[in-house]
Amino acid sequence: MKVVVGIADMKVSKKPADVLITYSLGSCIGVVIWDPVAKVGGMLHYMLPDPGPDKAKAQEKPYMFAVTGVPALFKAAYALGADKNRLITKVVGGSQVMDTAGIFNIGKRNYEILTRMFAKNKIAIAKQDVGGNVNRTVSLEVGTGRTVLKVSGRGEFEL
Amino acid sequence: MSRVDEILMMAKAVPPFPKVAHRVLAMLDDPSVKAADLAEIIQYDAAITANILKICNSALFGLHRKITSLDEALVVLGQDELKDVIITSSSAKFYKGTVGAGYDLGQGDLWKHSVACAVVARQLAPKIAGANPSAAFTSALLHDIGKRFMSSFVADELKRILVMVDVKKMSFVEAEQKVLGMTHAELGGMILEKWEFDPEMATAVRCHHDPDALEKGPLAATIALANAVVVSLGIGGGADGLATRLQGEGMKKFGIDAATIESCMADLLFELEKAQEVLNL
Numbered sequence: 345m346k347v348v349v350g351i352a353d354m355k356v357s358k359k360p361a362d363v364l365i366t367y368s369l370g371s372c373i374g375v376v377i378w379d380p381v382a383k384v385g386g387m388l389h390y391m392l393p394d395p396g397p398d399k400a401k402a403q404e405k406p407y408m409f410a411v412t413g414v415p416a417l418f419k420a421a422y423a424l425g426a427d428k429n430r431l432i433t434k435v436v437g438g439s440q441v442m443d444t445a446g447i448f449n450i451g452k453r454n455y456e457i458l459t460r461m462f463a464k465n466k467i468a469i470a471k472q473d474v475g476g477n478v479n480r481t482v483s484l485e486v487g488t489g490r491t492v493l494k495v496s497g498r499g500e501f502e503l
Numbered sequence: 504m505s506r507v508d509e510i511l512m513m514a515k516a517v518p519p520f521p522k523v524a525h526r527v528l529a530m531l532d533d534p535s536v537k538a539a540d541l542a543e544i545i546q547y548d549a550a551i552t553a554n555i556l557k558i559c560n561s562a563l564f565g566l567h568r569k570i571t572s573l574d575e576a577l578v579v580l581g582q583d584e585l586k587d588v589i590i591t592s593s594s595a596k597f598y599k600g601t602v603g604a605g606y607d608l609g610q611g612d613l614w615k616h617s618v619a620c621a622v623v624a625r626q627l628a629p630k631i632a633g634a635n636p637s638a639a640f641t642s643a644l645l646h647d648i649g650k651r652f653m654s655s656f657v658a659d660e661l662k663r664i665l666v667m668v669d670v671k672k673m674s675f676v677e678a679e680q681k682v683l684g685m686t687h688a689e690l691g692g693m694i695l696e697k698w699e700f701d702p703e704m705a706t707a708v709r710c711h712h713d714p715d716a717l718e719k720g721p722l723a724a725t726i727a728l729a730n731a732v733v734v735s736l737g738i739g740g741g742a743d744g745l746a747t748r749l750q751g752e753g754m755k756k757f758g759i760d761a762a763t764i765e766s767c768m769a770d771l772l773f774e775l776e777k778a779q780e781v782l783n784l
Contacts, residue, residue, distance in 0.1 A: 368737035370736055370740060371737075392769060395769070396762055401769050439735075441735060442674055447751030447752060448764070496607065497668060
């Protein structure tokens with residue numbers, strides 16, 4: 345079954361027939377995790393690094409932010425039997441508009457906070473496709489771990 | 504006939520913007536006009552009347568009771584809200600069906616992108632000195648109307664356009680200009696002129712992809728910024744992706760920083776959840 349992960353959303357599954365998919369990642373980031381032994385998959389589509397001063401937003405929508413969404417994704421996968429040491433982590437998104445001054449750079453900052461969080465928690469990125477000025481759609485077959493990326497102008501390919 | 508001539512000829516055939524809308528907007532600027540006078544004009548357009556009720560009752564406008572008649576709607580809504588509702592209800596029909604397929608947009612994508620942009624523009628306008636929130640809402644709602652009518656021309660050339668974006672690092676509108684001799688933003692500006700909107704709004708629509716849009720007056724700056732926010736979030740995004748230029752330095756003079764933009768992005772998602780009725784018009 346196709347399970348759509350919306351913007352500021354997260355889904356995990358251990359049903360082999362499920363395909364997790366998130367559409368149109370621009371500056372947002374998609375984090376895709378998969379445990380090849382437990383056959384557990386998860387996907388997060390977060391929008392921003394952190395909620396800033398308005399913490400209530402993170403309470404209402406934890407998957408909107410990297411700081412609350414990423415831990416929630418991993419915890420949800422562990423709850424289904426995934427093991428931290430087996431999880432394969434892939435990262436996509438983090439594009440930005442063409443601003444030479446780099447002021448309009450949410451995509452870059454979304455990626456930077458993720459790499460800092462991963463370094464601190466000793467999580468390696470197995471594959472990634474980030475940056476540029478494109479929209480990305482990513483899907484994960486829960487049964488096989490096959491991750492397919494669709495990028496405007498570059499077509500569809502396996503990540 | 505050149506491609507530009509073909510596009511211009513097609514532009515001549517663009518159907519008019521509902522007359523009711525312009526009449527009502529003009530009346531709203533006249534303080535002596537009463538709700539009953541407005542109702543008399545609006546009720547002749549059944550589609551707009553039906554839309555007004557749906558929009559009023561969407562959480563986006565946050566009214567605390569259910570509105571069941573046009574008269575009631577006109578009394579309950581504030582003047583600026585009423586302008587936004589009239590424009591939204593009159594614009595929806597141009598975005599129905601699979602419009603924008605040439606840009607690789609799915610059904611409803613262009614409308615969703617436009618509504619999202621209008622919501623952000625209305626939020627940003629009070630932060631930008633000289634930008635009128637209602638004009639910002641209208642211009643943002645219509646900023647990509649050129650895509651609606653340019654779509655079939657782009658469909659024929661999308662591959663060539665995307666190669667230019669990918670290989671030559673052009674922005675999407677630069678490639679559009681190179682291949683078709685015209686951009687959807689330019690066409691949109693012409694359509695707003697044809698529809699007799701304020702020249703400032705037509706300019707804002709025409710300039711929304713200009714790299715120096717933030718230097719082109721408060722309304723143009725608001726629309727360009729709102730579009731950059733929505734494009735970044737990929738809401739109703741198509742093949743053009745984030746391939747648009749924006750000289751972000753221009754934000755400083757409005758006192759807008761990354762934190763303001765991020766807060767706008769977060770708010771937008773909450774607002775869009777309230778806009779389901781509007782998105783389904």
